[in-house]
Amino acid sequence: MGRRRRLLVDAAAEAGAGALPKVIAALSRSLPAGPSPEIFRRAKFDRPEAAPALWQLLFRLLSPRSVGGASAPLGLEAQACLVKSALRSQGYPRQVLAQLPEDGSWGSRELLLALSWLLARGPVLERLLAQAHVQLGDEMPVCECEAVASTGPLAPHMDAEGPVDIRCVQWLMGRLWFRWRCLTASQQEQCALLSKIHLYTRGCHSDQRLGHLSVAETEMLRDPEGGRQLLRRLERENAGLEAALQWRRGELVFWRWMDTVLGACPPEAPAAAAQPAFLPRIPERGPGQGELVARELRALQEELCEATERRRAAWEARVGGQGRGPQWSSARQALQKAVDQELAALQWAWEQDRGPARPHGPHRLVRREDEAPGGQDLRAAEVIRVLRSQEARLEAALRQLQGQCRQELARLAGALPGLIWILPPGR
Amino acid sequence: MLPAGCSGRLVAELRSALDACAERQLRLEQSLLVSRRLLRAWEPAGTLAPEPPLGPETKEEAPSPACTPSPQDLKELELLTQALERAVRVRKVISKAGERDKAPSLKSGFFATSPGMTASIPTRAPGQAGSHASEAKPTRGVRQTTVPAKGHPEHRLPSERNRARVGVGARATRPGPGLRDKHVAPSAAPQDPEAFTLKEKGSLLQLPAAFRKAASQNSRLWAQLSSAQPRDSTDATTAAKTRFLQKMQTASGRPGPVLSAVEVEAEVGHLQEACSLLRLRMREELSAAPTDWMQEYRCLLTLEGLQAVARQCLHRLQELLAEQPLGPCPVGRPSRAPLPCGGGADPFWSPQLLLYSSTQELQTLATLRLRVAMLDQQVHLEKVLMAELLPLVSSQEPPSLALCRAVHSLLCEAGERFLTILHDDPADSPPPTPGPQDPIRESPLLPGRS
Numbered sequence: 001m002g003r004r005r006r007l008l009v010d011a012a013a014e015a016g017a018g019a020l021p022k023v024i025a026a027l028s029r030s031l032p033a034g035p036s037p038e039i040f041r042r043a044k045f046d047r048p049e050a051a052p053a054l055w056q057l058l059f060r061l062l063s064p065r066s067v068g069g070a071s072a073p074l075g076l077e078a079q080a081c082l083v084k085s086a087l088r089s090q091g092y093p094r095q096v097l098a099q100l101p102e103d104g105s106w107g108s109r110e111l112l113l114a115l116s117w118l119l120a121r122g123p124v125l126e127r128l129l130a131q132a133h134v135q136l137g138d139e140m141p142v143c144e145c146e147a148v149a150s151t152g153p154l155a156p157h158m159d160a161e162g163p164v165d166i167r168c169v170q171w172l173m174g175r176l177w178f179r180w181r182c183l184t185a186s187q188q189e190q191c192a193l194l195s196k197i198h199l200y201t202r203g204c205h206s207d208q209r210l211g212h213l214s215v216a217e218t219e220m221l222r223d224p225e226g227g228r229q230l231l232r233r234l235e236r237e238n239a240g241l242e243a244a245l246q247w248r249r250g251e252l253v254f255w256r257w258m259d260t261v262l263g264a265c266p267p268e269a270p271a272a273a274a275q276p277a278f279l280p281r282i283p284e285r286g287p288g289q290g291e292l293v294a295r296e297l298r299a300l301q302e303e304l305c306e307a308t309e310r311r312r313a314a315w316e317a318r319v320g321g322q323g324r325g326p327q328w329s330s331a332r333q334a335l336q337k338a339v340d341q342e343l344a345a346l347q348w349a350w351e352q353d354r355g356p357a358r359p360h361g362p363h364r365l366v367r368r369e370d371e372a373p374g375g376q377d378l379r380a381a382e383v384i385r386v387l388r389s390q391e392a393r394l395e396a397a398l399r400q401l402q403g404q405c406r407q408e409l410a411r412l413a414g415a416l417p418g419l420i421w422i423l424p425p426g427r
Numbered sequence: 428m429l430p431a432g433c434s435g436r437l438v439a440e441l442r443s444a445l446d447a448c449a450e451r452q453l454r455l456e457q458s459l460l461v462s463r464r465l466l467r468a469w470e471p472a473g474t475l476a477p478e479p480p481l482g483p484e485t486k487e488e489a490p491s492p493a494c495t496p497s498p499q500d501l502k503e504l505e506l507l508t509q510a511l512e513r514a515v516r517v518r519k520v521i522s523k524a525g526e527r528d529k530a531p532s533l534k535s536g537f538f539a540t541s542p543g544m545t546a547s548i549p550t551r552a553p554g555q556a557g558s559h560a561s562e563a564k565p566t567r568g569v570r571q572t573t574v575p576a577k578g579h580p581e582h583r584l585p586s587e588r589n590r591a592r593v594g595v596g597a598r599a600t601r602p603g604p605g606l607r608d609k610h611v612a613p614s615a616a617p618q619d620p621e622a623f624t625l626k627e628k629g630s631l632l633q634l635p636a637a638f639r640k641a642a643s644q645n646s647r648l649w650a651q652l653s654s655a656q657p658r659d660s661t662d663a664t665t666a667a668k669t670r671f672l673q674k675m676q677t678a679s680g681r682p683g684p685v686l687s688a689v690e691v692e693a694e695v696g697h698l699q700e701a702c703s704l705l706r707l708r709m710r711e712e713l714s715a716a717p718t719d720w721m722q723e724y725r726c727l728l729t730l731e732g733l734q735a736v737a738r739q740c741l742h743r744l745q746e747l748l749a750e751q752p753l754g755p756c757p758v759g760r761p762s763r764a765p766l767p768c769g770g771g772a773d774p775f776w777s778p779q780l781l782l783y784s785s786t787q788e789l790q791t792l793a794t795l796r797l798r799v800a801m802l803d804q805q806v807h808l809e810k811v812l813m814a815e816l817l818p819l820v821s822s823q824e825p826p827s828l829a830l831c832r833a834v835h836s837l838l839c840e841a842g843e844r845f846l847t848i849l850h851d852d853p854a855d856s857p858p859p860t861p862g863p864q865d866p867i868r869e870s871p872l873l874p875g876r877s
Contacts, residue, residue: 088688089687089688089689090687090688090689091687091688091689091690093675093676093678093679094675094678094679095679113675116671117672117675120668120669120671120672121672126652126653129652134645136642140781140792140793140796141796142781142796144796144799144800144803162431162434163428163429163430163431163434164428164429164434164437164438165428165429166428166429166829166830166833166834166837167833168434168438169429169434169437169438169441169837170833170836170837170842172438172441172442172445173441173808173837173842174842175445176441176444176445176448177841177842179445179448179449179452180448180797180801182452183448183451183452183455183797184794184797184798186452186455186456186459187455187793187794187797188790188793188794189459190455190458190459190462190793191786191789191790191793192786192790193459193462193463193466194462194789195785195786195789196466196625196626196786197462197465197466197625197629200625200626200629200630201625201629201630201632202629202630203630204629204630204631204632204633204634205634206633206634206639207642207643209780210780213629213632213634215458215461215462215465217634217638218465218625218629218632219461219465220634220638221471221632221634222464222465222469222470222471227635227638230638231637231638231641234638234641234642234645235641237645238641238644238645238648241645241648241649241652242648244652245648245651245652245655248652248655249655251664252663252664252667255664255667255668255670255671256667258671259667259670259671259674262671262674262675262678265678267678289692289695289696289699290695290744290747290748291748292810292814293695293698293699293702293744294741294744294745294748295814296699296702296810297698297702297737297740297741297744298741300702300705300706300709300737301734301737301738301741303709304705304709304730304733304734304737305734307709307713307730308727308730308731308734311723311726311727311730312727312731315723315724315727318720318723319720331721332724335721335724335725335728336728338725339725339728339729339732340732342729342732343729343732343733343736346704346705346708346736347701347736349704350697350698350700350701350704360777361777362777363777363779363780363781364780364781365780365781365783365789366780366781366782366783367782367783367784368782368783368784369784369785375782376779377779377780377781377782378779378780378781378782379781379782379783380781380782380783380784380788380789380791380792381788383781383792384788384791384792384795387792387795387796387798387799388795390799391795391798391799391802393703393707394799394802394803394805394806395802396707396710397703397806398802398805398806398809400706400710401806401809401810401813402809402838402839402840402841404813405809405813405817405835405838405839406835406839408817409817409820409831409834409835409838409839412820412821412826412831413831416825416826418850418851418852419828419848419849419850419851420848420849420850420851421846421847421848422846422847422848422849423846424840424844424845424846424847
């Protein structure tokens with residue numbers, strides 16, 4: 001039995017020997033700024049020349065979409081710094097990374113380990129490929145996550161402006177709402193135009209599911225040069241996808257190899273350099289998100305406290321004299337249990353990491369008049385319904401906040417005698 | 428004037444919101460430009476759908492792939508245009524005289540010379556609608572067949588002008604002389620020949636074959652890739668990855684923080700959602716009117732339960748914040764919880780389609796989406812303003828009335844309305860002084876708006 005197993009293992013190892021270069025080649029083809037397979041091999045032996053390429057690759061993987069290449073390209077040191085802090089915030093376990101020099105003079109083995117760590121934790125390749133996906137259709141996002149995620153870092157705006165008047169703030173707010181209105185008007189126009197284009201090109205698409213052309217496809221017909229570029233990008237994406245599939249099929253070999261790389265590392269000195277480098281704090285930064293949430297929770301707690309005390313007092317006053325027979329206590333227990341169950345369900349609603357149950361991200365718009373029910377595609381009516389409920393929820397939240405402010409200001413105003421405050425007429 | 432720190436933060440927040448809006452507007456403008464251009468008259472470079480599909484003879488006439496016009500070609504085009512114009516004039520005369528037998532001879536004579544030239548006419552005529560128009564008229568007249576499947580006599584026109592691209596399927600129709608004999612029909616009265624517009628001939632467009640192949644391959648590969656996800660696949664791979672991760676963790680020699688910064692942030696987001704859900708529930712309970720004692724008791728129990736849950740959440744939040752002070756993450760994450768959607772996964776393109784049935788529906792959808800985004804931003808700004816301005820007002824001794832007024836309008840009326848403050852000077856004949864909460868709505872002196 002042992003001999004047979006050994007034979008099997010040997011066969012697998014032999015198959016692995018030839019497969020590893022192929023798998024690494026597939027990996028490097030599917031990564032966007034993929035280093036050559038040679039870099040991987042050098043990194044295993046901790047060769048210094050492999051370090052810069054790996055720093056750049058890690059930067060590409062970890063930087064958010066908007067930063068990657070949009071603004072002025074960062075130098076290697078800045079990239080390395082950002083990579084270190086990003087890995088730390090994601091929970092990278094090894095200390096050695098923090099000690100690597102940022103000029104890229106050595107450390108390629110550690111960087112290789114960091115890369116594998118990222119690859120093991122999540123579908124990095126698929127994410128990158130989806131980011132670079134060539135949009136052939138008219139995409140409309142069904143949620144606003146992208147808008148939230150793409151607001152870049154606030155740091156660039158911290159120029160020394162000095163104190164401003166409150167009227168400046170009012171003016172900026174006014175500008176903001178005006179811009180939103182313009183945006184809405186432009187969006188309406190765009191939808192009308194899109195709808196027309198879809199209508200006029202119906203029946204043209206070879207794919208029956210789609211039925212009509214999108215703006216990108218029609219534009220390709222109008223402008224052949226642009227069409228050729230689109231085709232080239234599409235072909236490049238297909239090549240990347242094929243490489244990713246090849247990688248997925250053979251990645252077991254890679255993980256076995258990474259085990260050996262990890263084994264070749266010297267064991268880490270435990271916890272000597274305990275303090276991580278302090279994150280550079282922007283000094284004037286206001287309350288973080290955690291602090292804002294804490295304030296909200298405290299305010300909520302106060303309100304609840306007040307309300308429950310009132311109700312409890314009223315209840316006691318009302319019922320206090322009545323008998324506490326067994327009928328009463330069993331009813332009370334039943335009610336308590338029911339309430340506990342309800343609250344548990346409520347808690348579940350936010351504790352569960354709600355999976356991709358709700359539609360998410362951009363979808364291709366397709367105009368289809370016939371209402372064929374039961375398809376696996378999303379319908380606009382459904383999305384509208386969800387958005388309306390979100391709108392109602394947000395409006396309620398806004399009104400509640402405004403009410404809170406009114407109360408607070410009224411309280412402050414009450415401290416000022418001799419003034420009459422006339423509120424504007426309600427809506 | 429606001430203090431420096433406060434001003435800086437508020438201005439920065441508002442500026443980033445303005446920039447985000449401006450960026451969206453820019454992207455929208457770009458797509459508007461493209462869409463408007465497509466709805467005007469233009470010339471398709473690709474092939475159009477033939478009516479009906481022709482046999483292999485047409486393939487031989489498929490022209491060379493030259494797409495950029497050379498000066499010689501342009502000259503030839505001009506000559507051809509002139510010739511065609513003459514032909515049209517002659518044809519008009521003929522059709523007016525009602526003699527149709529001369530037309531075929533004219534056409535066949537014309538065809539003898541034209542195929543060679545049509546084959547080399549480049550797609551990109553100097554872009555004048557005029558030349559297209561003149562080309563259109565005679566070709567229509569010149570053809571024997573004018574049976575359009577969709578009732579447009581000009582639908583031959585684009586196929587006259589289309590030029591197959593490199594390696595693209597040559598299903599282009601060609602003015603093959605004998606091929607159309609079956610479809611002899613009197614041409615309609617000469618309509619005003621327009622250049623190609625999407626409105627009239629959009630349904631005749633056809634995508635080039637290379638593109639179609641690449642696109643279908645693309646969707647196939649994506650389907651394969653998403654089904655090859657390691658969730659269900661060979662456990663050996665998943666096991667190997669887990670082993671590797673564990674080894675990385677143990678090799679580091681220390682247990683490490685329980686939660687990474689991103690996980691802390693995610694949990695804070697959950698707690699924020701918890702807060703809003705609890706608040707919603709509280710409102711429901713407080714506004715419900717209990718009819719009997721059981722309901723009242725239940726309401727009381729629910730409120731007490733909510734209070735306990737809120738206490739737990741706050742406790743948890745304080746634990747998280749103590750462990751890892753959630754300062755600004757240097758990689759630039761926004762300081763705002765994302766809307767509860769999909770559990771914080773990055774929103775990427777999905778192969779699922781979004782079907783709409785009318786322009787109205789699409790516009791409603793888009794407007795609602797923007798409105799939700801705007802409201803979300805408004806709620807966030809409201810919180811930020813509250814955090815910055817309310818302490819300011821309460822700390823000022825004596826409070827500046829202008830500031831109070833401005834803050835009230837910003838925080839309570841979204842900047843749309845202002846309140847009015849009057850000095851109640853006891854020296855004047857005193858009207859009964861109303862309390863500050865008393866809105867005097869009918870007072871003739873006071874416009875609510877300013």
